[in-house]
Amino acid sequence: MRFHLIYPTWPKLSGQTPFNLPPLGVIQAAANVPAGVEVSVTDENVQPIDFDRDADLIGISMMLSSQTPNGYEIARKFKARGKTVVMGGLAVALHEQEAAAHADAIVVGEGEGLIPQMVEDFTRGRMKKVYRHEAFPDISAVPLPRRDLLDKQQFYTHKGWELVDLVETSRGCRFNCAPCCTPFLGGRVHRIKPMDRVLEDVARCSPYLFIVDNSLEQNLEYQKTLFRALKGMGKRWVSHPISTDAELLKLAREAGCWYVYHAIYTISDKIRDRIKLCHDHGIGVEGTILLGLDDHTEDFIKRFIDFLLTVDLDLAEFTILTPFPHTQYWEQLESEKRIFDRDWNHYNAANVVFRPRNMSPETLQKLYHLAWEQFYAKESQTLRMSKLILDVLRSSQKKRPRA
């Protein structure tokens, strides 16, 4: 039996980097396929899909809402050729009914436990329409992702550089922030993978990692354990926010922390101090800035941009508040009937899809472009990124790959 998994493209942002990172969800799903089944992967972001491929079962892996319209279209084409199509991934859990309407079967949520069952049912000709858990699966039993299924050399290098590999060390989050769907997807408990498994996986990866855990910051003790364990492995990594306490930042740097994302919602001196503390420990900071909250006015956003230019961020990523399904914002804006655009292609955090409280959608859209423009007016995004890469080169005494 042959199971072919596909990771569809999504509308890219203008000015986005030309390279694509190796996806994780699809190879994590593949790791759950029982032995004896031949599995293969096409990442449509780097290679075309062969619709006439000789496969018994087609799996479509969707992470983003903006990936679903294309994912559904791919399913339609395979089904027109008589293939059976199953869908899974974060976006399937967020858009369950819609996905079910486009697939023969859907796997809702984490694939561990469900994928083996679904594959077995398929081979016996009794596949169900929906597979879902009663409770989250045992995190200690999560298999290592099938990194061997992606051709890193051919597709995931850029001008001689091996791109970052995505690594997951834990799931779930005990917080419940309004724009975020993690509490819905991964639950409100921080579930941690066994450290020896994490390290085994990390050892197989590129020297550069993106630790995709949504919130390491939620658990100080775990951060300490993880960072101590990563020390000496020779990796440089990027992650979502980590705790900004001096002892921890030291451990993080020793563990290879390169730069971290830091969500910035408002104007405050605390932010300046935190960024400085990270820099003092040799860690870069990319601000992730959400525009369009209910207390944001046009004047505030302009002052906010000015403020961000004074806090010494290495990079900034501006996003427009987007009511993704199964977030608190979705509930709120939906109940206030403020969502006017439901084309998932536009749900990429670069388009206004709702009516902001204090300005028109057009004004918010303009302010979003203004934010990018003004932040990078003096020092371009490209050169700022070069400086971060230079940090890696210096610390590892590496030569530029092409030099």
Next chain:
Amino acid sequence: MTQEEIYEMIKYYFVEQFEVPQEKISFSAKLFEELGLDSIDALDMIGMLEEKLNIEIDEEKIKNIRTVKDVVDYVSSIIPASA
């Protein structure tokens, strides 16, 4: 080296190394938006200049560079005219 010589050297390098079409290169061409250089190219360019001209580039000083002319101006400001 004159400004013109520096410009010619950069132009040659862009065409050979980054495969930028020759006709796109001018003094006013924007490095990132128009010539399509990315952050790795920028590092390579710095490396090339350091090696060819035996200079050391302070990245703090080049952070405002946007155009080919900015590069030429910066390089000519740090190398002696006779170099």
